[in-house]
Amino acid sequence: MKPLKLIVTTLACCVAATVGATEFRTLDRAAAAQLVNPSSYTVPTIVALWSSECVHCKKNLKLFAEMAKADRRFKLVTVAVEPHFAGLAEPLDHLAVPGQRFAYGPESPEALGYALDPKWRGELPRTIFFDGKGGKTALSGVVAEATVRSSLGLQSNP
Amino acid sequence: MVSVAVVRASVRGVMAIAASAFVVASAAAADLQPTPHMHGAAAAMPARPELGTSAAFAPDGALYAVTKEGRHVLLHRSADDGRSWEAPVVVNAEPEQISADGENRPKLAFDADGAALVSWTRPLAKRFTGEIRFARASDRRQFTAPVTVHRDRQEITHRFESLAVTGAGKVVLAWIDKRDLELAQAANRDYRGAAIYAAVSDDGGRSFRAEQKIADHSCECCRIAIAGDTDGLPLLMWRHVFEPNERDHALVKLGADGVPGQDVRATFDRWRIDACPHHGPSLTVTPDGTRHAVWFNEKDGEGRVFYGRLNDGRVEGQRALGGEQAAHADIANAGQRVGIVWKEFDGERTRLQAEISADGGTSFSTRTLAATGGASDQPRVIRRGERLFAFWRTEKEGMQGHWLE
Numbered sequence: 001m002k003p004l005k006l007i008v009t010t011l012a013c014c015v016a017a018t019v020g021a022t023e024f025r026t027l028d029r030a031a032a033a034q035l036v037n038p039s040s041y042t043v044p045t046i047v048a049l050w051s052s053e054c055v056h057c058k059k060n061l062k063l064f065a066e067m068a069k070a071d072r073r074f075k076l077v078t079v080a081v082e083p084h085f086a087g088l089a090e091p092l093d094h095l096a097v098p099g100q101r102f103a104y105g106p107e108s109p110e111a112l113g114y115a116l117d118p119k120w121r122g123e124l125p126r127t128i129f130f131d132g133k134g135g136k137t138a139l140s141g142v143v144a145e146a147t148v149r150s151s152l153g154l155q156s157n158p
Numbered sequence: 159m160v161s162v163a164v165v166r167a168s169v170r171g172v173m174a175i176a177a178s179a180f181v182v183a184s185a186a187a188a189d190l191q192p193t194p195h196m197h198g199a200a201a202a203m204p205a206r207p208e209l210g211t212s213a214a215f216a217p218d219g220a221l222y223a224v225t226k227e228g229r230h231v232l233l234h235r236s237a238d239d240g241r242s243w244e245a246p247v248v249v250n251a252e253p254e255q256i257s258a259d260g261e262n263r264p265k266l267a268f269d270a271d272g273a274a275l276v277s278w279t280r281p282l283a284k285r286f287t288g289e290i291r292f293a294r295a296s297d298r299r300q301f302t303a304p305v306t307v308h309r310d311r312q313e314i315t316h317r318f319e320s321l322a323v324t325g326a327g328k329v330v331l332a333w334i335d336k337r338d339l340e341l342a343q344a345a346n347r348d349y350r351g352a353a354i355y356a357a358v359s360d361d362g363g364r365s366f367r368a369e370q371k372i373a374d375h376s377c378e379c380c381r382i383a384i385a386g387d388t389d390g391l392p393l394l395m396w397r398h399v400f401e402p403n404e405r406d407h408a409l410v411k412l413g414a415d416g417v418p419g420q421d422v423r424a425t426f427d428r429w430r431i432d433a434c435p436h437h438g439p440s441l442t443v444t445p446d447g448t449r450h451a452v453w454f455n456e457k458d459g460e461g462r463v464f465y466g467r468l469n470d471g472r473v474e475g476q477r478a479l480g481g482e483q484a485a486h487a488d489i490a491n492a493g494q495r496v497g498i499v500w501k502e503f504d505g506e507r508t509r510l511q512a513e514i515s516a517d518g519g520t521s522f523s524t525r526t527l528a529a530t531g532g533a534s535d536q537p538r539v540i541r542r543g544e545r546l547f548a549f550w551r552t553e554k555e556g557m558q559g560h561w562l563e
Contacts, residue, residue, distance in 0.1 A: 053260060054434045055286060055378050082259075083206045091285070108533045108553075110503035114483070121454070121461035122485065123435045140456075142432035 022093070024084050026105035032115035035077065035102070041130040044074035044152035049116065050091075051082050054124040058091060059142045061125075065097045067148060074132075074152050075099060081113065081124070209535035210263025211557060213549040215542040216298065217272045223549070223557055224264040224276055229253030231264045231278055233298070240549070240559035249293050249301045255281045257288065257317065261381040261436055263535070265321035269329065269362040274298040277307075277321045277331055288317040290333050294363045307331050307357050308369045314340050315352060318438075320382040325390020326414060329359035331366070332382050332394055338374060350375045351399035354382065358416035372410055373421045375399045381438030387411060388447050395424055395441045395451060395468075405429045407439055407453055409468060424468050427455035441468075442491045444518050450496055452479065452487035463487045463500055467519065475519075480511050490539035490546055494518040497546035497562040499527070499537040507531050510550050514562045527560040528552075 027035070034040055035047055046064055050057035061078070068076045076099035080088055084103040092101060104112050113120060117138055120126050129137045131153035139151065149155065213223040221236040225246075230253055232246035249264075250256075257279040258264060264278040274295045279288045290308055295301040308316055315336035322330050335355040342349035354372040359365060377397035385393050391411055398408035400423065410421035429435075439453035449468040454461065463484040466476035479487055480502045487500035496515040501508050509529045513522040530552040537550040539562070546562040 052285070053379060053436065056433050059432075085206045108503075108508060108531065110483075110485075110501075110508050110534075111506075114503055114505065118482075119461075121435075121456070122437060123431070123433045123456075123461070125433060140431060140433050 022089065022101065024080065024088065024101045024103040026084070027079060027102040027112060028105045028107055029111055029115040031102070032112055035079070036116055036128055036136070038130055038134045038136045041132050043132040044154055045077060045130040045132065046074065046148070046152070047077045047079060047128040047130070049079050049081050049120070049124060049126040049128070051080060051124055052085075052088060052091065053082075056142055057125040058095065059125075060127060061091065061097050062095050063143070063145060063148065065095050067145065068098050069096075071154070073154060078102065079116065080104065081109065081116075206259070207533045207553055208258040209533060209551050209553060210258035210260070211535050211549075211551040212263055212266045213538060213540055213557070213559070214266045214268060215540060215547070216268050216274070217270070219542060221547075221549075221559065222266060222268075222274065222298070223551075224249065224266040224278075225551075225557075226256045226258035226264060226278075229255060231256055231276060231293075233266070233274060233276065233295075233301075234557070235298070236557075239547070239561075240557060243557065247295075247299050247301070249276050249295075250291075250304050251301075252303075254291075254304075257281055261318055261379060261438055265319065267321050267323045267329070269323050270327055271296070271362065272298065273362060274301075275321065275323065275329060275363045276301070277319050279317045279319055279333075280306075281317075282313050284313050286315050286317070286336075287313050288315065290316050290319045290331060290357075292321075292331065292363060292366070305366075307366050308333075308335075308355065310335075310337055310369070312337065312340065315378075316355070318379060318381055320384050322384035322386070322392060324392050325386045327362070328392075328414075328416070329363045329366075330356060330384060330392045330412065330416070332356040332372065332384060334376055334378065334382070335369075335371075336378075338371070350401070350403070352376050352378045354394065354396055356394070356412065356416065356418075358412070367416060370416060370418065372412075372418045373398070373408060376408075377405055377435065379434050379436055383439045383441040383451075385441040385443050385449075387443050388445065393441060393443065393449070394418075395439050397435065397438060397453075398423070403430050403432055405431060405433075405435060406455065407451075409441075409449075422471055424451065425453060425455065425464075425466070425473060427457040427464075429456040431456070437486065440488045440490075442489050442496065444491050444494060444496065446518060448519065450489055450491065450519050452489045452498055452500075454485070454487075465489075465498060465513075479513065484511070486536035488536065488538050490541055492541045492544045492546050495544065495546060495562075496522075497539045497548070498522070499539050499548045499550075499562075501534060501537055501550075504529075508534050508552075510537055510548065510560075512548055512560075512562055514546075528555070528558065530554055
């Protein structure tokens with residue numbers, strides 16, 4: 001490989017890895033409002049709410065991660081509904097969950113939860129599905145693959 | 159973009175090419191990106207607020223509270239009902255991990271002699287594991303070295319403990335325990351939820367009998383309610399997982415020896431879900447034997463906090479408390495006086511709400527006690543003699559109280 005091409009490739013990888021969104025971004029109310037606004041999405045998207053205290057969340061995260069690997073037509077965003085702490089990424093890393101990661105910022109958890117979903121009462125997992133055409137569905141609990149596909153408007157397998 | 163920031167000016171041209179290459183290579187992915195307003199970054203992450211606090215009045219009338227500070231549990235004392243607090247006492251001299259947020263918090267009770275009894279969950283290295291810890295101070299200042307209450311020492315879930323002193327003077331600790339789930343998983347068997355275990359002390363917390371299983375199939379992470387029945391024996395109420403996955407509540411009474419009676423279903427909202435509500439119940443018994451409860455459930459598609467009276471497998475007078483955002487209610491009584499508190503977000507602030515009854519729960523009046531713009535703990539109702547007191551810790555205002563009158 002020629003030096004220039006090597007540098008370009010290396011830098012591209014670095015940029016890609018950085019944008020690969022393995023770091024958490026803090027979520028404030030404005031970001032939450034935009035994150036759950038259907039007009040923010042032109043492709044099917046899952047916004048998965050989870051926490052380190054949620055024993056049922058890993059089932060959804062595992063399913064979403066596996067589906068995301070096999071089907072590039074939709075995007076996954078995760079929101080840890082708690083502030084960042086050392087080790088918060090571990091469940092996501094362990095399951096190789098792709099996509100942008102958010103964690104709660106300093107505003108009150110009630111305010112952030114309300115901005116994400118006024119109908120949500122704190123139960124986890126909570127998942128908000130966008131079909132990329134203005135449609136939005138919020139579901140609590142462990143979900144089946146067929147439910148994910150229909151909620152995203154993806155009626156067929158990839 | 160740390161990897162980009164370290165690139166020197168001499169290679170800016172190369173970086174531009176690289177960036178262009180990335181944009182081309184990931185155009186499809188870029189189209190999928192939502193564009194929320196990205197505030198802050200990982201480096202600006204806030205500290206995790208761990209506001210989980212318990213409060214109780216000692217026999218001498220002073221208000222006490224237990225909190226977490228770093229790797230210590232602290233006991234605070236107020237001689238003026240929470241308006242000011244003395245320098246706290248350290249409960250655990252040796253530092254250790256302590257759970258103190260959400261449904262977890264250090265617990266506090268006083269025995270008849272006025273000794274301070276403190277419990278907490280110590281998280282262990284593996285996720286969702288922990289031990290139930292307990293310490294005692296006869297003079298409310300010098301604590302014994304903490305002990306792990308349960309004999310089972312596997313690195314598994316023993317968490318979400320609740321602590322109470324019964325009318326007969328026994329100390330009861332109950333917690334969520336996954337030893338039966340672990341056994342089932344090892345044998346490749348299904349097992350719904352977790353289990354409730356309890357340990358009883360006959361000597362004011364100086365020693366505990368071996369723990370006993372109270373019930374299989376509890377929910378995994380909701381606080382347990384303990385209340386004294388009219389005969390002084392403890393009643394336990396918890397979120398249960400009824401078949402196939404109905405997350406309602408169950409109730410059981412422990413005998414004088416700590417042996418549980420038959421557990422019964424207490425609520426019938428039939429919330430079928432595989433999820434963690436993180437929203438446990440509360441229970442109190444008035445002198446006429448009426449069992450007053452508050453709990454959270456989704457019913458008819460709507461999540462609400464409910465009040466009701468539990469009567470032999472039926473719920474009487476069930477109604478929603480507050481509005482759609484009402485959460486984490488607590489209930490207590492002093493004779494026929496019944497007090498309920500909860501917190502409720504109004505779109506901007508979180509309000510501390512109360513309902514008070516002077517006639518054993520026949521009628522209630524509602525009031526707003528306080529509000530905060532920041533994070534807050536779950537509120538509690540505690541008793542001093544014939545009076546009830548709402549205790550609430552908020553991130554901005556600290557530990558405060560309000561008499562329910």
